[in-house]
Amino acid sequence: MKLYYKPGACSMASHIVLNELGQNFDLEKTDTKRGKTESGANFREISPNGYVPALQTDTGEVITENPAILQFLGDMAPDSGLVPANGTLERTRLQEILNFVSSELHKAYSPFFSGTKLNASAKELAEAGIARRVGFIESKLSDGRVFLLGAQFTVADAYAFVVLNWSGFIEFDLQPWPLVQDYVERIRKRPAVIQSMTAEGLIEDRKAS
Ligand SMILES: N[C@@H](CCC(=O)N[C@@H](CS)C(=O)NCC(=O)O)C(=O)O
Incomplete structure (x- = not known):
């Protein structure tokens, strides 16, 4: 492979x-x-x-x-628990969050990687888009769950981590979302991530x- x-x-x-x-x-x-x-x-x-x-x-x-x-x-x-079994509601929940990460969160960061420097208003607009999606993750984590689907680390967490980690590269401060900050740091420590x-x-x- x-x-x-x-x-x-x-x-x-x-x-x-x-x-x-x-x-x-x-x-x-x-x-x-x-x-x-x-x-x-x-x-x-x-x-x-x-x-x-x-x-x-x-x-x-x-x-x-x-x-x-x-x-x-x-x-x-x-x-492995990395994906719930096919045909279950949990699997649909995984697909729901994977689609969110792919088409909403990931793409919200894309303007910063377009190769064109953003002017002040384009930057402000792009940052507002990221803030909305990061806010959604903060709300998911607000019930005390450790990972996006609950207690189990899944492939969606690997993807969300990678995207949220771009915040450092584009100097987007995650401080207003403390649960997201903790989530990112928790995943960063995993041996597979290191x-x-x-x-x-x-x-x-x-x-x-
Ligand atoms: N819809 C694709 C998007 C993949 C994507 O955006 N890849 C970026 C890196 S994160 C890339 O290779 N960009 C280079 C390019 O488009 O030339 C997916 O989910 O796999």
């Missing part, structure tokens, strides 16, 4: 889940701007929309789109020093 990724991008959610599962997998860094992978392959021939993540299975199938890849990975280990962030060069490899 191979994950095509870009350091720190949304593909890190799948990377985290692969590490949560203790799966053997290959990683291939991708330059989405040039449409080339690290080994020189034409990335558009692998992933027609040209964006990460793309997961190549051992049978050569390529799966794209975060919610699809994350559920595919979780279903590989039904006992392993993935280290492999993607986002944090220093402690073993190397």
Whole structure:
């Protein structure tokens, strides 16, 4: 199995889940701007929309789109708790929150990564959009739940963590949402998260020093 990724991008959610599962997998860094992978392959021939993540299975199938890849990975280990069983209301709840993370939260951060510097009013508008979605997560966590669906860490938490972690890169202060801040810091400490962030060069490899 191979994950095509870009350091720190949304593909890190799948990377985290692969590490949560203790799966053997290959990683291939991708330059989405040039449409080339690290080994020189034409990335558009692998992933027609040209964006990460793309997961190549051992049978050569390529799966794209975060919610699809994350559920595919979780279903590989039904006992892991990373996804609730198919056909249950809990699974629908997972899909509900994955769609929220994908189409609302993730896309609210997108203006900051468009490659064009935002002017003051565009920045204000984009920040208001992020604030609304982060506020929704704060309200979810307000009943004392540890993760988005309750006590169990799921693939949706891996994805939400990766997106919320971009706040630091764009200097969006999460302080008004203390439950979200704690949630992000709780997930940051997971061994699979540390392993993935280290492999993607986002944090220093402690073993190397
Ligand atoms: N709908 C896609 C969006 C994926 C996406 O936005 N990927 C970004 C990184 S977070 C990307 O590769 N952008 C580079 C580009 O579009 O050229 C999904 O959920 O997988």
